Amino acid sequence: MSKNATELIHSIPVDELTGALSVPIYQTSTYVQEAPGVNKGYDYARTGNPTRAALENLIATLEEGSTGIAFASGLAAIDAVLKLLQSGDEILAVDDIYGGAFRLFTHIYEKFGITVNYVDTTNAENVFDAITPKTKLIWIETPTNPTLKITDIEAVARIAKSNGSLLCVDNTFASPALQQPLLLGADIVIHSATKYLGGHSDLIAGLVVTKTRELGERIKFIQNASGAILSPNDSWLVIRGIETLPIRVAQHCKNALAVAEFLTQHPDVEKVFYPGLKNHPNHIIAAKQASGFGGIVSFTLKNDSIEAAHAFVCNTRYFKLAESLGGVKSLLCHPAQMTHKSIPAEKRKAAGVADGLIRLSVGLEEAADLIEDLRTAFELSKAAVQTQSIHA
Numbered sequence: 001m002s003k004n005a006t007e008l009i010h011s012i013p014v015d016e017l018t019g020a021l022s023v024p025i026y027q028t029s030t031y032v033q034e035a036p037g038v039n040k041g042y043d044y045a046r047t048g049n050p051t052r053a054a055l056e057n058l059i060a061t062l063e064e065g066s067t068g069i070a071f072a073s074g075l076a077a078i079d080a081v082l083k084l085l086q087s088g089d090e091i092l093a094v095d096d097i098y099g100g101a102f103r104l105f106t107h108i109y110e111k112f113g114i115t116v117n118y119v120d121t122t123n124a125e126n127v128f129d130a131i132t133p134k135t136k137l138i139w140i141e142t143p144t145n146p147t148l149k150i151t152d153i154e155a156v157a158r159i160a161k162s163n164g165s166l167l168c169v170d171n172t173f174a175s176p177a178l179q180q181p182l183l184l185g186a187d188i189v190i191h192s193a194t195k196y197l198g199g200h201s202d203l204i205a206g207l208v209v210t211k212t213r214e215l216g217e218r219i220k221f222i223q224n225a226s227g228a229i230l231s232p233n234d235s236w237l238v239i240r241g242i243e244t245l246p247i248r249v250a251q252h253c254k255n256a257l258a259v260a261e262f263l264t265q266h267p268d269v270e271k272v273f274y275p276g277l278k279n280h281p282n283h284i285i286a287a288k289q290a291s292g293f294g295g296i297v298s299f300t301l302k303n304d305s306i307e308a309a310h311a312f313v314c315n316t317r318y319f320k321l322a323e324s325l326g327g328v329k330s331l332l333c334h335p336a337q338m339t340h341k342s343i344p345a346e347k348r349k350a351a352g353v354a355d356g357l358i359r360l361s362v363g364l365e366e367a368a369d370l371i372e373d374l375r376t377a378f379e380l381s382k383a384a385v386q387t388q389s390i391h392a
């Protein structure tokens with residue numbers, strides 16, 4: 001993040017009316033006008049709200065963009081970007097895309113005549129080969145979920161530009177504390193602010209940031225026209241989360257690296273996925289474009305079975321079994337039975353999501369306690385699987 005913590009904290013405005021240090025929650029649906037069209041900058045709260053505006057300005061500053069726009073969920077933010085397109089347009093998307101984005105692209109937008117081509121964007125040449133004159137939008141996530149694949153944002157941005165396509169980066173996993181795609185040539189950034197920006201697993205929110213004001217105006221128009229705005233209360237919670245973003249993310253990264261290093265040594269582990277490990281295929285690109293490697297670590301078990309992974313995720317104490325990520329408390333999930341359950345097993349495995357793959361969202365507890373928790377889970381789950389096979 002080019003803004004340091006001091007600048008970030010003091011870029012959140014003090015309320016001009018009252019001097020309130022914390023941004024006030026303007027819980028109102030409408031604003032009294034002096035005469036028709038004569039107002040203090042706000043007329044109806046779907047169109048604009050001062051608490052939401054404070055968040056929108058803050059995220060635009062953090063991502064070094066011109067305009068921030070806040071939505072009721074990450075998926076509503078993605079949906080707003082897709083509404084820039086027209087029937088006949090093509091999207092070129094990362095093949096390891098978040099399942100909810102895949103569902104939206106395939107089941108909602110394809111029926112309106114938008115085609116989606118999925119490619120492995122970890123090699124920019126694949127993007128070059130797959131792009132067509134109809135490709136109006138390139139969609140990447142880096143790192144991806146749950147296999148932490150890395151795409152070179154600058155290289156893909158150059159290809160997008162030469163083709164006249166927009167590049168949108170889902171920056172949810174890295175957050176602007178580690179990576180600012182607009183500075184690397186992207187046109188749009190989206191966030192599930194539900195994750196690291198909110199940071200406390202207590203809200204659902206989405207954000208879009210655009211590089212240009214013109215693109216920002218188009219998304220603002222869509223926000224007002226479609227109406228999936230973020231509430232004032234949740235806007236305030238995201239602002240409060242962002243106040244501690246740099247310090248939280250720094251600790252998430254430290255803890256995640258310690259956990260990843262522990263896992264690489266463990267005899268029951270087949271493979272560890274973490275961009276901070278030197279043997280990660282795109283470690284050098286991750287180090288070039290981000291100032292840290294994030295708080296998510298995935299790994300596969302040597303016993304690559306649903307049963308072994310199931311037993312593991314049911315035997316942790318601090319890592320709570322839950323969907324989502326990016327909060328203070330550590331979470332874990334078993335994608336084959338949870339986030340990726342709807343994907344046919346062969347397709348899921350081809351994308352690297354093995355039966356025995358487990359995803360960790362490493363929280364802010366003591367790293368030593370988290371490692372001990374995992375060590376115990378390996379022992380307990382192995383014993384549980386052995387007992388099952390004896391009784392089978």
Ligand SMILES: Cc1ncc(COP(=O)(O)O)c(C=O)c1O
Nearest residue numbers: 073074075098170172192194205
């Ligand atoms: C990378 C990524 N993008 C977008 C989303 C969607 O965000 P939300 O759940 O806030 O709608 C998620 C949710 O898990 C995600 O992981």
